[in-house]
Amino acid sequence: MSWTDERVEQLKKMWGEGQSASQIAKELGGVTRNAVIGKVHRLGLSNRVGADPAPAAPTAPPPTEQPQVEARAKPATPKPEAKPKIPQPKTESARPVSTEPVLETKSAQPPARRAIIPAGQPLPPQPSANEISPEALAKVNEIEKKAKKLTLMELTERTCKWPVGDPATEHFWFCGLPVQQGKPYCEAHVGVAFQPMSARRDRRR
DNA sequence: CCCTGATTCGC
DNA sequence: GCGAATCAGG
Numbered sequence A: 001m002s003w004t005d006e007r008v009e010q011l012k013k014m015w016g017e018g019q020s021a022s023q024i025a026k027e028l029g030g031v032t033r034n035a036v037i038g039k040v041h042r043l044g045l046s047n048r049v050g051a052d053p054a055p056a057a058p059t060a061p062p063p064t065e066q067p068q069v070e071a072r073a074k075p076a077t078p079k080p081e082a083k084p085k086i087p088q089p090k091t092e093s094a095r096p097v098s099t100e101p102v103l104e105t106k107s108a109q110p111p112a113r114r115a116i117i118p119a120g121q122p123l124p125p126q127p128s129a130n131e132i133s134p135e136a137l138a139k140v141n142e143i144e145k146k147a148k149k150l151t152l153m154e155l156t157e158r159t160c161k162w163p164v165g166d167p168a169t170e171h172f173w174f175c176g177l178p179v180q181q182g183k184p185y186c187e188a189h190v191g192v193a194f195q196p197m198s199a200r201r202d203r204r205r
Numbered sequence B: 001c002c003c004t005g006a007t008t009c010g011c
Numbered sequence C: 001g002c003g004a005a006t007c008a009g010g
Helices: A005-016 A021-028 A033-043 A134-144 A187-193 A197-203
Strands: A163-165 A172-174
Touching: A005 A021, A005 A033, A021 A033, A134 A187
Parallel strands: none
Antiparallel strands: A163 A172
């Protein structure tokens, strides 16, 4: 495989979106993540602008730039498309009143977006909201925005298998973020899936 | 061990 | 220019 204009374009797009090199490599096919990283550097779009969802090296060198062995003029890449991190008003522990799991935080499509939960159709065994700490809930709602939104087929040994939404609707996917070592869920979902007995009992009403 | 990006250097 | 090997780190 070679770096055709098309492939380079997708590389730029995905990199700009904050996708990891391995994910990009997977998507493109025929290349390894090393190839992707190498290309990224050659293209001069090394440091990303947006957020970095993946737990990786922040790459934050101090202002004092030390000239490398070979002073390499690296023309910065002024990305016109500004991708500022969302302010995130930091809702002060909005306590969910519903007894059902909090599935909807924001509506993507105002008109067609109705949080319909088929009556009598039990949802997957998700802990009811009133048993989970507000902090953990906030965390979950937070990361679900960054979820990989994988389908059942796309799940692997190390992708979070937390289901989101209603399997009977379009609004359904699996979290897909990197799992915590030895667990089936990512850090945030582990937080709501596994709780100390004491915490559960204490929260009981 | 899983993953991340960064760098080097033979090709 | 390319990318495997390696490095450095979470």
